[in-house]
Amino acid sequence: MYRNIIWDLDGTIFDTYPAMARAFKAALNELGADAPLDWLEDQARISFGTCSLSLATKFSLPEPDILRVYREQYYRIPLSEQPIFEGVVDICELMLARGGLNLIVTHRGDGSAHRLLDASNISHYFTDRITQDAGFPKKPDPSAFHAMIDKHNLVQAETLAVGDRDLDVQAGQAAGLFSCLFTNRTSAVSPDLTFNDYGILEDFLKAN
Incomplete structure (x- = not known):
């Protein structure tokens, strides 16, 4: 699961x-x-x-x-004018209901990330985040993913990576995670799951 x-x-x-x-x-x-x-x-x-x-x-x-x-x-x-995608909150709540964590690895600066999360009242869904301020190499390098896995003692088989770009998938897979691509565009990589609606990801998670 x-x-x-x-x-x-x-x-x-x-x-x-x-x-x-x-x-x-x-x-x-x-x-x-x-x-x-x-x-x-x-x-x-x-x-x-x-x-x-x-x-x-x-x-x-x-x-x-x-x-x-x-x-x-x-x-x-x-x-x-920079809204949350529909369905994200439902998936965050599902992870928390399972006793798990929602974590963020982003190239955005910490202050800017906090501004978005706080203004949308969803900061409480996320236990931790690694931003560009932490100094890790940028994705597709998996270093930030490994750091998050180690810090929170995550079981890789119980953890997904979710992103919208090929480099998100590459970083997640390099860290040993089932990696999902949120897009309606052609990809140059091979995600473990591709979806263009969070309802699809939610259905997958409920079955897994």
């Missing part, structure tokens, strides 16, 4: 990519450039760093300037 989940945050718990794309577009506009929102969202889905580097290269702009203006623009976007 699965009792624990190590969650990703952006694009997995919260629908944040549209807001990130809007902030990148506003940053470009302020710096005298422009790009389509759908392309920016695709870049952000690969990774935040990929997006900022792509923009710096494509438009010959200093990446620090892009990031500075991006942050100014991003924090102007209401948290209400």
